[in-house]
Amino acid sequence: MTLQAGQYQAAIDAKIQEFNTRNFTESFWQKDASLWVQDEKAQQSVRSFMGWLRVAETMQQAVPEIEQFVQEVKAAGFKHVVVMGMGGSTMAPIVFKESFERSADGLPMSVLDTTDPGTVRQIEEAVPLADTLFIVASKSGTTAEPLAFGDYFYHRLRELKGDKAGENFVAITDPGSAFVAAAQAQGYRRIFLNFAEVGGRFSALSYFGLVPAALYGISIEEMLTRAIGMMRACGAYGAVEQNPGLELGVALGVLAEAGRDKLTLVVPGSLNDLGLWLEQLIAESTGKEGKGILPVAGEPVREPAVYGQDRVFVYVGYQGQPDEANRAKVAALQQAGHPVIQILMNDPLDLGQEFFRWEVATAVASAVFGINPFDQPNVQAAKTATDSLMKVVQEQGQLPQGEAPKVTENGVAYYTAVSGNDATDVLRAFFAQAQPGNFLNIQAYLTETPAVNDSLQELRRQVQEQLHLATTSGYGPRFLHSTGQYHKGGPDTGLFVQLTVDHPQDIQLPGRSYSFGTFKNAQAAGDLQALHDYNRRTLRLHLGADAELGLRQVLAALPAALQR
Structure with a gap:
């Protein structure tokens, strides 16, 4: 990552020094909730949602189970996958689907995350219903939209397969949710129990993201390996000289407090949907108590004169891949005095490490603001x-x-x-x-x-x-x-x-x-x-x-x- 912050650089450096003096990284990995809030009840809330910090390690152990499930699905003759959910349950699968080329042994995938009847009809008409695996993804098991999607397509499969309709359905939910009993009663093929201490928008590297990724043919083992590499860089296994998640988060927080609170994402076409994931992670985590960072995704990149003094530009792309038009525009914005952050990946599997970097950065920016990044009160x-x-x-x-x-x-x-x-x-x-x-x-x-x-x-x-x-x-x-x-x-x-x-x-x-x-x-x-x-x-x-x-x-x- 490179950061060109111009007049704001001194304030960013000072805040990083302050955090390092306070041993922020060590306290962060010890889940010290006082980094964010001082109220005891709020601190309990913070601690209860920090399971995402080491979920990549936990999921490494689950890779054989997921890969075996993928082989079972293929052996059963399934030809398509539809992931149905809302918010954190579907954002990562959308990014995977659009950012990776489906491998030869991967299954085509659709994502349904809207109650729009036209979209529901489009998906129904586009997939071979009897040979489609439907993943109903809901952390709480009570979210209205995925339950409605599940009811609708289960009814359609009942019409085709009678009592065997459940063979076409998979649930991903938290332990103890009411959805578990409903899925069991309907004979779902599989129920993946996620982790109550991992919030939806921090769940990309859990079953919610990795089961669809594996079905699509992505090497989830390699993705997790790279995520754990970023964990190490961010201090998961001991002191580090530079913490990339901390540095990004402090920069975002300090710039936002200086009025640069519109985080404008610039990406090559293959990464367009990364903005959907970042929108939820950053906006839902930081947008509270009258504060926050607004992610701006999908906006046409223009000449510097079009922009006000409220922007930070972040370019996420690939090493060695030409994206001259966007890079030239970002360079012009930097030259005009706008803060610019650049992150270059080697290939799409680096999304594993970037998910983790941005999760840390979002939590760190929230510490700059003094707010709880893990609730969504509004x-x-x-x-x-x-x-x-x-x-x-x-x-x-x-x-x-x-x-x-x-x-x-x-x-x-x-x-x-x-x-x-x-x-x-x-x-x-x-x-x-x-x-x-x-x-x-x-x-x-x-x-x-x-x-x-x-x-x-x-x-x-x-x-x-x-x-x-x-x-x-x-x-x-x-x-x-x-x-x-x-x-x-x-x-x-x-x-x-x-x-x-x-x-x-x-x-x-x-x-x-x-x-x-x-x-x-x-x-x-x-x-x-x-x-x-x-x-x-x-x-x-x-x-x-x-x-x-x-x-x-x-x-x-x-x-x-x-x-x-």
Whole structure:
């Protein structure tokens, strides 16, 4: 890792010296919770979630068991794997799937982490159901989305295989979760029990990440070996002169406290989805008590003049692999005085060590802030609001009617606290609230398609170019289990644009009074209510029945609205 911090370097060096004087690394490995918080109850919480520190060692012993399971699955004739979960249960498998080329003996893999009925239907139609292994991944065993996915596909397999449906299902969950008994009752092929002291966003190197990785054909033994190498470098086995996790974490924390709190990730195309994992790890861990680091992933890299003074740029790429365009842009940003961090890997198997480096760094940055990195106190707000709405659905058969839109134009309805006579007026009034150091967050409760992705990127580009704001974008409800914590618990610097759509091709959930589309609508409405409860600035755009057409209408009204 190289760090070019310019005017901030002295403060970073001083904080590293302070931490070393306090024997931070030794105390860290002794799980000394006073590094983060002083309240005894909070310290107990910290200690109870530090099992990730040595989980790579534990998982080394589990490699033969996992590899034998993979051979059993192949021998049974399975041709595809679908991982179903939310947040920490699926982020690492997404990164593995997109960052590695599937080996010749690996199984094709899909990941389902949205209640969007269009996406559920896409996966159902794309895989050979009878020959597909479904992994239902839920740490608590009570997370609503993976349980809904499991119920739906178990019902479909019952229709095909009757009492043998369970042969197509695997559970990954914590010991003692209610899901264990349910999986046993349904005859699941295998139940992998993870570790209660490993939180979801710190679970990439546990069964949650490694079982899908092994099925995909990745050498999990080598990945763990490299992770343990990083553990050693970070002081797991005794004193070290330089601790790469500590140095990265201190830099992130000091820079954020100096106002450089937008951690902007620049990567080659093959690592695009690394941002999803980093978003959850960093935002959910640090975004609380009005503090935090906002990861910015997938944003187009621009010339220095477009950016405010709130950025830190981190380039993650590969040694010896050309990525000239990105590297040239990052060099220009560094030349212009923006702090730049560069991490170069040898090959994708180095992700094992990088997962661990970033986990340490996130915990260290949280120590700079003086917060507990292992809880997520504000995530529950959206869940509680959604649960209340789902009770209304079960009692009345539909979601309650909400407020009237301020404007409806070209089939798009605009819901917000500001006013205007038409779409451009409303957009202008909404974005007029932006201040330097703010960010735009796009919450897309839509089916992901190339055209939708292109429109979201265009929306980000225009706002970035005209207002010089950092822009983030996430598909709902995925982000509720990651950056959703930062949105409510972090600093009040966000402008939130929620995009919703009708679901003409909805899917009913078996044994329930509601559909995937209704569930998703309730999650969107629940999160919007939670944002309102925290007095966040919001704009909901209901795009009608055609998301792509609705987005084009919004983009047509946007340029005039952003002119200053």
